[in-house]
Amino acid sequence: MAVDFTQAIKDLRSTMASVREVTDLTALQAQITELESKAAEPTLWDDPEKAQVVTSSLSRAKAEHDRVTGMDARIDDLEALVEMGEEENDAETLAEAERELVAVTKAVGELEVRTLLSGEYDEREAVVTIRAGAGGVDAADFAEMLLRMYLRWAERHGYAVKVMDTSYAEEAGLKSVTFEVNVPYAYGNLSVEGGTHRLVRISPFDNQGRRQTSFAAVEVIPLIEGTDSIDIPENELKIDVFRSSGPGGQSVNTTDSAVRMTHLPTGTVVSMQNEKSQIQNRAAALRVMQSRLLLLKKAEEAAERKELAGDIKASWGDQMRSYVLNPYQMVKDLRTEHETGNPDKVFDGDIDDFIEAGIRWQIAQRKAEG
Structure with missing residues (x-):
C-alpha cells in the first residue's frame, strides 16, 4: 500500500x-x-x-x-x-x-x-530509587534488571546519569539503588514509572526450575533546586556514618564516608555512599531528603484538598506493570493497557512507548479529576 x-x-x-x-x-x-x-x-x-x-x-x-x-x-x-x-x-x-x-x-x-508535561515539577531532573520487594533473591535480581533497563534508556537518549547509592544483596542483585537522571523533564517522563513492578519467570536461582513471582518498587522524585523553600531544622535530622560496601557486603573503602540520614518527624531515610567524601555524601543525602520531603508535603496538601472536596474515589493502586517471561512473553502496563510481546527489548531500555502511554494516561486522569 x-x-x-x-x-x-x-x-x-x-x-x-x-x-x-x-x-x-x-x-x-x-x-x-x-x-x-x-x-x-x-x-x-x-x-x-x-x-x-x-x-x-x-x-x-x-x-x-x-x-x-x-x-x-x-x-x-x-x-x-x-x-x-x-x-x-x-x-x-x-x-x-x-x-x-x-x-x-x-x-x-x-x-x-x-x-x-505541565505539572509543577515536570521539568525537573529526577531522583530514582529502586527497592527489591517480595521474592527473595529473585526480587533483588529483578531490582538490578530494572536498574539496567533505566540506565540503558538514559544511554539511548544521551542523558547523564549518576548512581548515588547502592545496597547489594547477599547472594545476587540489589537491595536498593538510588540514581539521578540529570536532564530537564526527567521527572516528568519518569514519574509515570513510579509504583510496584512485577516479574514472573522460571527462577534461575531455583534448582527445581520453578516459576517465581517477584516484586520491586520504583520511586521517582523531582530533584530539589536552590530556589525551593524546604528548610529542615538540624534537630529533626539524625545522621549516621559508616563504611561504603560493595557486593557481598565487602568494604570498598577504609573510612566512614557513607552517610545515612533520618528525618525524625516522618521517619524518611536516605543513604548515600557513592561520593568520595563524607561531606559530599552528606550534601547529596540532604538534597534527596529535601526532594522527598517536598513531594511528601505536596502529597499531603493534595490529599487534604481531595478530603475537603469530598473526593472519595479509589485510586488504581501501586502495582503498575507486569513483566512475564514464562509461560509466555509479555510486558503489560496495568494502567494504560499498553503491552509488548518482547520483554528483552524492554529490559534493554526500549520503554519510550510505555512512558508516552503513561503520560497520556496521567493527563487523562488529571482532567477527569477536574
Whole structure:
C-alpha cells in the first residue's frame, strides 16, 4: 500500500502547530534573550547559586526552542525529499522518504508528549530509587534488571546519569539503588514509572526450575533546586556514618564516608555512599531528603484538598506493570493497557512507548479529576 505522504506531512504540521502554540516560541525567545543578558553580567558568579539557576534555565530554554524549530526544519526537508522522489519517479528516494517519515512521526509524537508535561515539577531532573520487594533473591535480581533497563534508556537518549547509592544483596542483585537522571523533564517522563513492578519467570536461582513471582518498587522524585523553600531544622535530622560496601557486603573503602540520614518527624531515610567524601555524601543525602520531603508535603496538601472536596474515589493502586517471561512473553502496563510481546527489548531500555502511554494516561486522569 502506497504511503500518502501529502496527508502524513499535513498531519505532522498540524501536530507541530499545536506544539508551537503550547510552547509559545515568541515568549520563549524573549526569555532566552533576558537570560542571556543576565548570564553576560560580570558579577553573575559572585553568587554561585544564582548563577547556577540562570545558566541551567538558559540551557533548558535554548534546548526547548531548538527542539521545536529543528523539528519544523526536519519536516521541510522530508517534504523536499518526497517532491524530489515523486518528480524523478525514484523508488530509492521515496523509500528513504518513507523511512524518514517513520522517524519524524515518532520524534513529533515525543515532542507532543513533552508539551503535555505541565505539572509543577515536570521539568525537573529526577531522583530514582529502586527497592527489591517480595521474592527473595529473585526480587533483588529483578531490582538490578530494572536498574539496567533505566540506565540503558538514559544511554539511548544521551542523558547523564549518576548512581548515588547502592545496597547489594547477599547472594545476587540489589537491595536498593538510588540514581539521578540529570536532564530537564526527567521527572516528568519518569514519574509515570513510579509504583510496584512485577516479574514472573522460571527462577534461575531455583534448582527445581520453578516459576517465581517477584516484586520491586520504583520511586521517582523531582530533584530539589536552590530556589525551593524546604528548610529542615538540624534537630529533626539524625545522621549516621559508616563504611561504603560493595557486593557481598565487602568494604570498598577504609573510612566512614557513607552517610545515612533520618528525618525524625516522618521517619524518611536516605543513604548515600557513592561520593568520595563524607561531606559530599552528606550534601547529596540532604538534597534527596529535601526532594522527598517536598513531594511528601505536596502529597499531603493534595490529599487534604481531595478530603475537603469530598473526593472519595479509589485510586488504581501501586502495582503498575507486569513483566512475564514464562509461560509466555509479555510486558503489560496495568494502567494504560499498553503491552509488548518482547520483554528483552524492554529490559534493554526500549520503554519510550510505555512512558508516552503513561503520560497520556496521567493527563487523562488529571482532567477527569477536574
